[in-house]
Amino acid sequence: MRPADAPPPMLCACALVSRRGGPDGLAPVDFDLHAGQLLHVQGANGSGKTSLLRMLAGLLRPLRGAVHGQGGDIRRDPSSHFARTAYLGHGNGLCGELSALENLRYALHVAGTPQGDDAIAACLRAWRLGACLHTPAARLSQGQGRRLALAAVVLGGKPLWLLDEPDAGLDAASLDQLRQALDAHLAAGGAAVLASHRMPGAPAARTQTLNMDDYADAGYAVSVGAA
Structure with missing residues (x-):
């Protein structure tokens, strides 16, 4: 249980279900993302990584569930969510x-x-x-x-980064630069969700992992707890 005086998560997925995968969608996802943390979303092409990031960004309405920012459900005040979020798609x-x-x-x-x-x-x-x-x-x-x-x-x-395959097309030097930028962002109290086939390179203590292949195939909720 989170202490009463602990800061709220920067981003929460609450029983979030994507519209992809048929009329019932896919299994619900729950996670809390706190300042200084990175959520690495991995999985095969078509497993729902992009749909998840678009829901977190407020660009795609979920079939069920909700996305909460620091001010509550992002659908109630989308402008505040957009003001603190940087989204980079494909x-x-x-x-x-x-x-x-x-x-x-x-x-x-x-x-x-x-x-x-x-x-x-x-x-x-x-x-x-x-x-x-x-x-x-x-x-x-x-x-x-x-x-x-x-x-x-x-x-x-922006304090919250949502990055969909940010490493696409990058050479080795640019990949190192991306890792350094992520490290600096997390160290400064930011948070990030990064969808990538590569490991992000952020410190393990700061990194959570969500495998969308499990999410799509296992038929049960995948929960990612706070570190």
């Missing part, structure tokens, strides 16, 4: 005609966390995109586009 969300600098400027403005061009340029250099500052996004490689999208997540400074 797509990078870039405008091909805008430069790397312009894409970040626009993304941060929409997220409600605008930054000056100097801060944006510094972040792009940190993600090894300094040479692409004024390059249209349509001319970036797959890996460069993914790094640009990740730079927007990091620079936005």
